[in-house]
Amino acid sequence: MPDQQKLATLNEQFAIEGQLQFNATGDLIVADITNQHATASIALQGAQVLSWAAKRAAKGSAERGADEQQPLIWLSDEATFIAGKTIRGGIPVCWPWFGAHPDREGYPDNRPAHGFVRAVVWDVTETSTTAAGQTNIVFRLPQTQVPPALWSHNTELELHVSVGATLELNLITRNHGSETVTISQALHSYFAVSDINNVAVKGLEGCQFIDALDDWQRKVEITPICIDAEIDRIYQNTKPVCSLEDKGWQRRINIETNNSRSTVVWNPWIDKSARLGDMGEGGYLNMLCIETGNIAEDRVSIAAGAEHCLSVCYRIAQYD
Numbered sequence: 642m643p644d645q646q647k648l649a650t651l652n653e654q655f656a657i658e659g660q661l662q663f664n665a666t667g668d669l670i671v672a673d674i675t676n677q678h679a680t681a682s683i684a685l686q687g688a689q690v691l692s693w694a695a696k697r698a699a700k701g702s703a704e705r706g707a708d709e710q711q712p713l714i715w716l717s718d719e720a721t722f723i724a725g726k727t728i729r730g731g732i733p734v735c736w737p738w739f740g741a742h743p744d745r746e747g748y749p750d751n752r753p754a755h756g757f758v759r760a761v762v763w764d765v766t767e768t769s770t771t772a773a774g775q776t777n778i779v780f781r782l783p784q785t786q787v788p789p790a791l792w793s794h795n796t797e798l799e800l801h802v803s804v805g806a807t808l809e810l811n812l813i814t815r816n817h818g819s820e821t822v823t824i825s826q827a828l829h830s831y832f833a834v835s836d837i838n839n840v841a842v843k844g845l846e847g848c849q850f851i852d853a854l855d856d857w858q859r860k861v862e863i864t865p866i867c868i869d870a871e872i873d874r875i876y877q878n879t880k881p882v883c884s885l886e887d888k889g890w891q892r893r894i895n896i897e898t899n900n901s902r903s904t905v906v907w908n909p910w911i912d913k914s915a916r917l918g919d920m921g922e923g924g925y926l927n928m929l930c931i932e933t934g935n936i937a938e939d940r941v942s943i944a945a946g947a948e949h950c951l952s953v954c955y956r957i958a959q960y961d
């Protein structure tokens with residue numbers, strides 16, 4: 642159970658009647674959002690979006706619900722909501738490094754994969770609504786959650802989430818120090834799919850990728866990507882739009898990005914799912930990660946006093 646006093650204070654300060662409320666899920670506090678467009682939930686731990694689903698079109702309307710309410714985001718049946726433990730699914734924030742720490746040599750193994758911000762509790766600093774009926778929430782990483790042994794730079798990190806007819810995320814890194822800071826980062830979105838055998842990723846054709854499953858070799862993508870085995874690739878210098886086509890659910894998810902040069906495509910398939918242990922029975926069949934970020938050669942340098950905003954907008958469209 643989370644701290645009841647903290648939960649009450651959050652609701653007093655930031656709840657929006659009929660739209661946004663803070664609730665307990667396991668050990669964690671979650672912001673539950675509902676508005677005319679969609680429902681969503683976001684854990685304060687990691688500022689991790691856990692769900693988003695569009696609302697059905699009004700009854701009697703000729704317009705078909707954009708996706709017939711299939712969820713956008715996949716969350717494992719075996720996800721746990723335990724303080725300090727990463728949650729399998731949703732949209733984890735990977736920062737200030739993606740994957741293993743870049744300086745693996747000589748460090749004890751206490752540098753968590755994908756950085757340290759996904760397993761700590763963020764503050765809520767602002768909630769609001771817009772005339773178009775969107776609900777916005779801003780999270781900030783508290784300085785007290787930055788382990789100096791892992792990150793000694795004077796930076797500030799915020800995640801702005803907008804829940805409306807689309808789901809939008811803006812990850813802002815501000816460099817308050819006196820030296821340039823270099824980060825790699827990703828919004829590690831797990832998408833729900835009807836069946837992994839029904840999907841294709843389009844828009845990465847022509848891009849170079851690093852194949853993490855083939856000795857980190859550099860290769861070039863030729864065709865849209867269909868998945869029938871484990872896949873773990875970091876596409877570099879990608880375009881600002883790619884899409885996930887799902888024949889089973891007759892929908893396309895457009896992934897529109899800004900200030901993102903890398904796209905990761907990941908599905909652990911059978912053996913790695915067994916190793917991970919929290920994917921759920923057959924979970925790999927119903928998810929695909931397409932992650933928006935800046936990784937490897939695409940990592941970002943932020944000058945003293947400057948800021949960087951990594952943005953993504955997920956939009957559900959008809960399958961064609």
Ligand SMILES: O=P(O)(O)OC[C@H]1O[C@H](O)[C@H](O)[C@@H](O)[C@@H]1O
Pocket residue numbers: 727740754755853873874905906907917930932
């Ligand atoms: O198990 P995690 O630390 O959450 O990482 C899950 C996955 O994240 C990314 O997609 C990486 O490319 C994969 O190599 C990794 O297995």
